[in-house]
Amino acid sequence: MTQKVLAGPRNVAIVGPYSSGKTTLLESLLYIGKAITRKGKIEEGTTLGDATPEARDRTMTVELNAASAEYGGVRFNFLDCPGSVELQQETDNALIGADAAIIVCEADPSRVLTLAPLFQFLDSWEIPHLIWINKMDRATAPFQEVLEALKTVSSRPILPQQYPIREDQRLVGFIDLITEQAYHYHANAPADPVPLPATLKAQEHAARDEMLEALADFDDHLLEELLEEIEPPQEEIIKDLKQDLGADLIVPVFFGIASDDYGTRPLWDALVKEAPEANATAANRGLEADGDETLAQVLKTFYTPQGGKLSLVRLWQGSLSDGDSLNGDRMGGIYQLMGQQQNSVTQAQAGDIVAIARLDSALTGATLTTHGEPSVELPTAEVLAPVxxxxxxxxxxxxxxxxxxxxxxxxxxxxxxxxxxxxxxxxxxxxxxxxxxxxxxxxxxxxxxxxxxxxxLPRVPYKETIRKAGKEIRGRYKHQTGGHGQFGDVYLDIQPLDRGAGFSFDQKIVGGVVPRQYIPSVETGVREYLSQGPLGFPVVDVAVTLTNGSYHNVDSSDQAFKQAARIAMQEGLPKCEPVLLEPVDAVEISVPTSFTSNVLKLISTHRGQILGYEGKAGWQGWDVVSAYIPEAEMQKLILELRSLSMGVGTFNWKYDHLNPVPDELRDRILAETSS
CATH class of the missing domain: 3.30.70.870 (Elongation Factor G (Translational Gtpase), domain 3)
Known part of the structure; x- marks a missing residue:
C-alpha cells in the first residue's frame, strides 16, 4: 500500500476575543478533517482543547492548545489561543510561530473594537490573517455593517470572499464570490450548490467587484482586465488571493456557524488554496527552511504532572531527530500534540510545530539550535508589563x-x-x-x-519625612549592671532634605568628645530608627549631623552609642513635624479616542494629575493619556479601565516620586495601620 504523501505543514493560529467561539471552530475543523470522530462541547467539558481544570471551570481557553489535521492533501497544525485580554501574552507568543491566523469574531459591529489590539499585533509582525465571522445565526446587523466596522480596526483592506444568503433573517447559505456559485448549508454535511438567488444578484456583483478592485491594487494585469471588462479566470483570482494574503496585504473574510459546521468546509478549502506554506513564512523572516543550521523557537512552555517540562517549538530551519541536543540540553523526546495527548514521533522537519521534553534551560521565546550557539536570535513577542x-x-x-x-x-x-x-x-x-x-x-x-x-491587595509602601529641623537633640544612654556599665551620650541636629535626596549622615565633633571609633555606631543607631519613624513607616529625605556628646573611658561602647543615637532620634523626630508620604506613579494609559474623555474622568476620581494626551504612534484612532496617579489608587485601576473601554484599554507605569498624603486620608491610613 502506497503511503499518502502530505504537503505542508502549515501552521495556523486561531485567535479572537473571549466567547467568540474559537475552540468550537477548532472542534469543527478537526471533525471535518477527520482528526477526531466526535465533536466535543465546551459546556459539557468534552472538547479536545481546554481540557485543564482551570479551563473547564471557566468554560474558556486559559492556555495554548495545539492540534493537527489533514485536509486536501495538506497537513495543518492549529494553535488555539486564549481570547481573554488578560491572557494576551500566551497568544502573542504563539502567533510569532504561525504562518497565518484565523481571527474569530461575532457578527456584532459594536464588539469589533475589541479586535483592535489583535489586528495591531498581526499587522506589526506582518502575520497573514483572515477573518471568520462566527455565530451568524445570532447576527442582528446587516453583513455590510459588520464589514464596515471591521475596516475601522484593520490597516489592511477587508475583503469578503463570501456573501450570506438569508431566509426570514436566518442564515441558510452563502455565495462564493470567486465562482459566483450559491450554496445552501446542511448540518454535518457539505453545502449543496443552488441557483444564485435573483434578489441577491446586485449585492453579489457589488461585493465581487469590490473584491476584484482591491486585488487589482496589487496586480497590474488584473487591473488591465477589469478596465477592459475582461472576466479574470478563477485561477488568477485564487493566485492573487494567495499571494496577497501571504504578503499580509489583504484580510479575507469568511463566516458561518461553528457549532453546526456551517461554513467550516469553505474555510478549509480557503486554507488549502490560500494560506501560506511554512517555508514561505521562514523566507519572509530571512530564514531558509533547508538551511544548514537547525533553528527552532520556543512558543510555549508546559510543566506536566507526569512528563515534566515540555517545550512547544516551531522548527524554522533544518531537522530534528530523537536524541539530538538543543542549546546543550539533550532532548527527552519529540511529540505531536493533540490537546492533552502526546503522540511520540522520531523526527521533525522545518515548518513543524512539536513538543520537546526536558529542555531544562530553554525559556519561552528562546532560539534553539543543534549547532552549539545560535547564529541569530529570533525576535520574540514583547513581554507585557504587569498591571x-x-x-x-x-x-x-x-x-x-x-x-x-x-x-x-x-x-x-x-x-x-x-x-x-x-x-x-x-x-x-x-x-x-x-x-x-x-x-x-x-x-x-x-x-x-x-x-x-x-x-x-498589597500594602502601599508609604514613607514619612519631616517638615522642620530639630537642633541639639540629646540622646543619653546609661545602664549599670554590676561590673562594666553602658554609657553613650550624643547631640544630633536633624534637617529635612529635598524630596528624593534620601538620607545623609555627618559629624562635627570637636575635641574628641565622642571618640572616632564610636561615630559609625551613632550612624547605625540613626539608620535603625529611620526604618520605622514616629508614624510607623520608613523615614526618607532626612539629614542627621552628630554635633556633640560625651563618653566614659570604661563604660562606653559601640552598643551604648548606638542606643544613644536611637534615643535622640526617638526624642527629636516627632518634634520635626512628621509628614506621611505616598508613592506616585507615572502612568501612560492607551485607549481608543472614543473613550479618552472617560479616562480623563477616571484619572480625576483616582486623585490623579493629568499631564496631557496625544495620538498613539502607529495606532489609528487611539490616544495615550499621561498622568501622575498615587500608587494607592492604582490597585484596581486596570479593572475600571477595562470596564469603561470594552476591555481594550491598558497602561504602562513606573514609580516616579513621593508626595505628601492629603490630611483627610492621612488620619484614616494611620488609624488603619495602628489597629
Whole structure:
C-alpha cells in the first residue's frame, strides 16, 4: 500500500476575543478533517482543547492548545489561543510561530473594537490573517455593517470572499464570490450548490467587484482586465488571493456557524488554496527552511504532572531527530500534540510545530539550535508589563520553601507573570494582567503544586519625612549592671532634605568628645530608627549631623552609642513635624479616542494629575493619556479601565516620586495601620 504523501505543514493560529467561539471552530475543523470522530462541547467539558481544570471551570481557553489535521492533501497544525485580554501574552507568543491566523469574531459591529489590539499585533509582525465571522445565526446587523466596522480596526483592506444568503433573517447559505456559485448549508454535511438567488444578484456583483478592485491594487494585469471588462479566470483570482494574503496585504473574510459546521468546509478549502506554506513564512523572516543550521523557537512552555517540562517549538530551519541536543540540553523526546495527548514521533522537519521534553534551560521565546550557539536570535513577542497585583501567603507556613520553585515554573509557562519579595512591606507580591489571570495562577498553585494561598491587595509602601529641623537633640544612654556599665551620650541636629535626596549622615565633633571609633555606631543607631519613624513607616529625605556628646573611658561602647543615637532620634523626630508620604506613579494609559474623555474622568476620581494626551504612534484612532496617579489608587485601576473601554484599554507605569498624603486620608491610613 502506497503511503499518502502530505504537503505542508502549515501552521495556523486561531485567535479572537473571549466567547467568540474559537475552540468550537477548532472542534469543527478537526471533525471535518477527520482528526477526531466526535465533536466535543465546551459546556459539557468534552472538547479536545481546554481540557485543564482551570479551563473547564471557566468554560474558556486559559492556555495554548495545539492540534493537527489533514485536509486536501495538506497537513495543518492549529494553535488555539486564549481570547481573554488578560491572557494576551500566551497568544502573542504563539502567533510569532504561525504562518497565518484565523481571527474569530461575532457578527456584532459594536464588539469589533475589541479586535483592535489583535489586528495591531498581526499587522506589526506582518502575520497573514483572515477573518471568520462566527455565530451568524445570532447576527442582528446587516453583513455590510459588520464589514464596515471591521475596516475601522484593520490597516489592511477587508475583503469578503463570501456573501450570506438569508431566509426570514436566518442564515441558510452563502455565495462564493470567486465562482459566483450559491450554496445552501446542511448540518454535518457539505453545502449543496443552488441557483444564485435573483434578489441577491446586485449585492453579489457589488461585493465581487469590490473584491476584484482591491486585488487589482496589487496586480497590474488584473487591473488591465477589469478596465477592459475582461472576466479574470478563477485561477488568477485564487493566485492573487494567495499571494496577497501571504504578503499580509489583504484580510479575507469568511463566516458561518461553528457549532453546526456551517461554513467550516469553505474555510478549509480557503486554507488549502490560500494560506501560506511554512517555508514561505521562514523566507519572509530571512530564514531558509533547508538551511544548514537547525533553528527552532520556543512558543510555549508546559510543566506536566507526569512528563515534566515540555517545550512547544516551531522548527524554522533544518531537522530534528530523537536524541539530538538543543542549546546543550539533550532532548527527552519529540511529540505531536493533540490537546492533552502526546503522540511520540522520531523526527521533525522545518515548518513543524512539536513538543520537546526536558529542555531544562530553554525559556519561552528562546532560539534553539543543534549547532552549539545560535547564529541569530529570533525576535520574540514583547513581554507585557504587569498591571494588577495580589499579596500571597501559603496557607501552611511550612510551604513557604516550596513557593519559590513553583512560582519560577509558573513564570516559565507564562512570562507575563512576575513575583517579588517587597523590600518595604516584606510581602510576597504576585503580578499579572488582571484578576482573572491571577486567579488562574492561584488555581494552578493549588492544583499542580498543592500550594493553597491566602491573598489580599498589597500594602502601599508609604514613607514619612519631616517638615522642620530639630537642633541639639540629646540622646543619653546609661545602664549599670554590676561590673562594666553602658554609657553613650550624643547631640544630633536633624534637617529635612529635598524630596528624593534620601538620607545623609555627618559629624562635627570637636575635641574628641565622642571618640572616632564610636561615630559609625551613632550612624547605625540613626539608620535603625529611620526604618520605622514616629508614624510607623520608613523615614526618607532626612539629614542627621552628630554635633556633640560625651563618653566614659570604661563604660562606653559601640552598643551604648548606638542606643544613644536611637534615643535622640526617638526624642527629636516627632518634634520635626512628621509628614506621611505616598508613592506616585507615572502612568501612560492607551485607549481608543472614543473613550479618552472617560479616562480623563477616571484619572480625576483616582486623585490623579493629568499631564496631557496625544495620538498613539502607529495606532489609528487611539490616544495615550499621561498622568501622575498615587500608587494607592492604582490597585484596581486596570479593572475600571477595562470596564469603561470594552476591555481594550491598558497602561504602562513606573514609580516616579513621593508626595505628601492629603490630611483627610492621612488620619484614616494611620488609624488603619495602628489597629
Amino acid at each position: 494588577y497585583a495580589l499579596a500571597i501567603t501559603p496557607e501552611k507556613r511550612s510551604d513557604e520553601v516550596k513557593l519559590t520553585d513553583a512560582l519560577t515554573k509558573l513564570m516559565e509557562e507564562d512570562p507575563s507573570l512576575r513575583w517579588e519579595q517587597h523590600g518595604d512591606t516584606h510581602e510576597v507580591i504576585l503580578w499579572g494582567q488582571g484578576e482573572v489571570h491571577l486567579n488562574i495562577t492561584l488555581d494552578r498553585l493549588r492544583r499542580k503544586y498543592n500550594l493553597p494561598m491566602t491573598t489580599h
